[in-house]
Amino acid sequence: MKLDESCLARRRFLCGMLGGGAAAMGAGLFTPLLQYAGNFCDAPLPDFLALEKSDYELRPGKAKMIRYGPLPVLLLQPQEAGQPLRAFLATCTHLNCTVAYQEAQNRIYCACHDGSYDTAGRVLSGPPPRPLQQLFSKLAGGKLILAVEQDNLEKAP
Amino acid sequence: MKKRLEGRTLDSLPARAGSWLRERIDWRPLAGLLAKKTVPVHRQSWIYVLGGAAMFLFALQATTGCLLMLYYQPAETTAHESVREIMTRVPYGWLIRSMHAWGANLFIATVTLHFLTVLWTRAYRKPRELTWISGMLMLFLALAFGFSGYLLPWNELAYYATLVGTKVPDAVPGVGGLLVHLLRGGPQVSGATLTRFYAAHVALLPLALGALLAVHLVLIQVQGLSLPLGMSPREVRDRRPFFNEFLLIDGCLWLLLFGLLATLAVLFPAEIGEKADLLKPAPEGIKPEWYFLFMFKTLKLVPETLGVALFALAALFFLGLPLLDRNAARERKSPALTAVFMVVALYAATFEMLAWADPGVRRPAETLTAETYGPVPSTVTLLLFWAVIGFLVFYLRRLVRENAHIRNLYRQEGQ
Numbered sequence: 001m002k003l004d005e006s007c008l009a010r011r012r013f014l015c016g017m018l019g020g021g022a023a024a025m026g027a028g029l030f031t032p033l034l035q036y037a038g039n040f041c042d043a044p045l046p047d048f049l050a051l052e053k054s055d056y057e058l059r060p061g062k063a064k065m066i067r068y069g070p071l072p073v074l075l076l077q078p079q080e081a082g083q084p085l086r087a088f089l090a091t092c093t094h095l096n097c098t099v100a101y102q103e104a105q106n107r108i109y110c111a112c113h114d115g116s117y118d119t120a121g122r123v124l125s126g127p128p129p130r131p132l133q134q135l136f137s138k139l140a141g142g143k144l145i146l147a148v149e150q151d152n153l154e155k156a157p
Numbered sequence: 158m159k160k161r162l163e164g165r166t167l168d169s170l171p172a173r174a175g176s177w178l179r180e181r182i183d184w185r186p187l188a189g190l191l192a193k194k195t196v197p198v199h200r201q202s203w204i205y206v207l208g209g210a211a212m213f214l215f216a217l218q219a220t221t222g223c224l225l226m227l228y229y230q231p232a233e234t235t236a237h238e239s240v241r242e243i244m245t246r247v248p249y250g251w252l253i254r255s256m257h258a259w260g261a262n263l264f265i266a267t268v269t270l271h272f273l274t275v276l277w278t279r280a281y282r283k284p285r286e287l288t289w290i291s292g293m294l295m296l297f298l299a300l301a302f303g304f305s306g307y308l309l310p311w312n313e314l315a316y317y318a319t320l321v322g323t324k325v326p327d328a329v330p331g332v333g334g335l336l337v338h339l340l341r342g343g344p345q346v347s348g349a350t351l352t353r354f355y356a357a358h359v360a361l362l363p364l365a366l367g368a369l370l371a372v373h374l375v376l377i378q379v380q381g382l383s384l385p386l387g388m389s390p391r392e393v394r395d396r397r398p399f400f401n402e403f404l405l406i407d408g409c410l411w412l413l414l415f416g417l418l419a420t421l422a423v424l425f426p427a428e429i430g431e432k433a434d435l436l437k438p439a440p441e442g443i444k445p446e447w448y449f450l451f452m453f454k455t456l457k458l459v460p461e462t463l464g465v466a467l468f469a470l471a472a473l474f475f476l477g478l479p480l481l482d483r484n485a486a487r488e489r490k491s492p493a494l495t496a497v498f499m500v501v502a503l504y505a506a507t508f509e510m511l512a513w514a515d516p517g518v519r520r521p522a523e524t525l526t527a528e529t530y531g532p533v534p535s536t537v538t539l540l541l542f543w544a545v546i547g548f549l550v551f552y553l554r555r556l557v558r559e560n561a562h563i564r565n566l567y568r569q570e571g572q
Contacts, residue, residue: 035248
């Protein structure tokens, strides 16, 4: 059988056009879907947190948990006299479990994989790769201002 | 290295993947079965696209539904708030939800048209009784999907629609009260109703419909497509292979439906409404969705028990139709049944129109505010989208013609 035209060439052209159109359609659908599923416009972290005296004052060797937006924060008054109050993101730097202060051992402990930090947030033992992140703080008008970013401390009145 | 790559071009990839698979599992019998699937070409062959279109819309509903599940929170205190979040804060949430809401309407419209064409051509006749019954059950499930999904935004209209709808089985003598209690998950429509409607909407109904769809498709594959009653095989001009001619035509329609849905979603986004409030009286002129309107109007005019009995009888009549219509099984027309269909259709259309013409609830129009929505940019994007759809449809049709051309060349060669 003799044909006037090449079926193969026509098919390649058609498939190329369809492939290109499908790619354009796919890209056009992927972008909004990724934005939808990713929920990238999630509420940002608060700039700072202002705590009343009654909320932040702790006896030496005591700690408490507070919320900084969606993040857990550990407030800790070290046992050693003269040490300032410290605030850490209470998220283990290994795999993000929430850590706790253990008064008896005077350490910050992560139960997930046996990680421990000292009261300054430095790694003592276990898998954590980095020290705990400490929040920036200042006292202003009797309130304790806490911020994840140092620049945001200035935004507090 | 060069020797190993010899003859391994990108084009040979599908063939190599095929042979890799064939060495592990022999899928050729299945492929052979699917290759035998053909679609008759005649005056009325447009009706064969409706089932596929309904299936495409169902798949789209499943997709947008799964996406909505990422943000929707099915509880009395959070349902309405999470729907508002989806519509206003979540990027393109308005688009996903509006497509789901419009898709539901389009799905029910398509399955209704599918039902009517099958009814009209008497395609339910022997040997396709089981295909018809599975299809009818899926039609009922489609209505159940619509009814259960309508409550989920937990707004005023949804609340009252569910209140009225779940009260209907109360007319069943003896077990009516029990049925109402079961549907509502308690004596009243409450948070318990919301969670069970959600469970039905996202798990029970999809599972049931999936199983029935599998039966429906296997039967169609095994029995092939029916010809309209009274059409002689000589009127069939050709038989198109399903793969890969008819499926491509299906694909064109699916793209157009997809475009239509996106257009409706952009031009008329779904409403959020007012949160359901137990203490608020029902708004004046409240009506259900269009696919329940004729039943709603009927129940307003006749005693409830009578109305419910009539609808139950009608459902049973249509479900058992292939067994009642003895003439169709012998390829004979039955004018009496045609008359019955006409009366039922006339009744449904009249009551639908009457209820539609009744004044509805007067509410101020909602304006959608979302960061990803703007009437002008969204419309421009929509036009671009249509351009891509047009391009794809144009070349898909060319590919269909090309495939038919090659098939004819082979046929001539064979003669």
